[in-house]
Amino acid sequence: MTEREWAILDRLKEEYGDIGSGLRFNNPFELLIATILSAQSTDVRVNMVTEDLFKKYPTAAAFLSLNEESLSREIASIGLYRSKSKNILKTCQILVTEYGGEVPDDRSRLEALAGVGRKTANVVLCNAFHKPAFAVDTHVFRVTNRLGFANHSTVVGVEKQVTERIPEDLWCDAHHWFIWHGRGPCKARQPKCKACFLADLCEWSDKHKYQ
DNA sequence: AACTCGGGGCA
DNA sequence: TGCCCAGAGTT
Numbered sequence: 001m002t003e004r005e006w007a008i009l010d011r012l013k014e015e016y017g018d019i020g021s022g023l024r025f026n027n028p029f030e031l032l033i034a035t036i037l038s039a040q041s042t043d044v045r046v047n048m049v050t051e052d053l054f055k056k057y058p059t060a061a062a063f064l065s066l067n068e069e070s071l072s073r074e075i076a077s078i079g080l081y082r083s084k085s086k087n088i089l090k091t092c093q094i095l096v097t098e099y100g101g102e103v104p105d106d107r108s109r110l111e112a113l114a115g116v117g118r119k120t121a122n123v124v125l126c127n128a129f130h131k132p133a134f135a136v137d138t139h140v141f142r143v144t145n146r147l148g149f150a151n152h153s154t155v156v157g158v159e160k161q162v163t164e165r166i167p168e169d170l171w172c173d174a175h176h177w178f179i180w181h182g183r184g185p186c187k188a189r190q191p192k193c194k195a196c197f198l199a200d201l202c203e204w205s206d207k208h209k210y211q
Numbered sequence: 212a213a214c215t216c217g218g219g220g221c222a
Numbered sequence: 223t224g225c226c227c228a229g230a231g232t233t
Contacts, residue, residue, distance in 0.1 A: 039228065039229055039230080040217090040218075040219065040220095040227080040228050040229070041219080042219095079217080079218050079219050079220095080216095080217055080218055080219085081218090082217080082218095083216080083217070083218095083230090087230090114230095115229095115230070115231095116230080117229060117230045117231075118229090118230090119228090119229065119230090120229085120230085137228075137229080138227080138228060138229085154212080155229090188227095189221095189222095
């Protein structure tokens with residue numbers, strides 16, 4: 001970690017604070033399902049659906065009283081509801097039969113669930129179980145590359161570089177900061193470098209004259 | 212590592 | 223309306 005990188009993290013913390021994931025959840029199960037649902041969708045959309053859904057179906061066992069069609073209807077306002085309902089039912093089945101209805105707290109077991117890849121597993125590990133994990137989605141991928149915490153073209157490469165640089169106790173917070181920054185000024189197209197509070201510390205901003 | 216998949220978002 | 227794309231799964 002260079003002085004410049006510390007300064008960036010300081011400012012991110014100041015700006016975004018303990019803003020959290022944006023996904024509302026009360027327990028690991030809710031976070032797991034909400035995270036599966038959130039792929040290619042927005043937190044707002046997911047929260048609107050799950051607020052109601054988790055009241056009616058609070059556990060993996062309760063979800064199993066639904067079939068693919070009825071679950072699809074419940075989550076229809078979220079994208080990709082067909083594959084998501086299929087995956088969620090499969091995952092709930094595994095949770096009930098293998099883990100007594102609980103969500104496992106290690107990566108290999110999480111990634112063996114349906115609809116759960118590296119990113120979702122990392123999100124659950126760090127947010128639900130407070131284990132050291134750094135989830136890389138496209139926001140994180142783009143922002144860390146621009147800010148110089150990473151310089152790699154694959155998500156695995158970025159995860160490796162960032163976790164080697166940033167201290168472990170900041171991974172979970174930093175993940176949220178990068179996401180919120182990526183949704184804000186550091187968006188994919190036409191980023192607002194001129195108005196960005198990190199512009200003077202950002203090498204990428206130097207090279208790209210955006211408004 | 213490259214490709215597929217299904218549907219949302221944005222130009 | 224067509225292009226682009228995220229993230230999981232597959233090869």
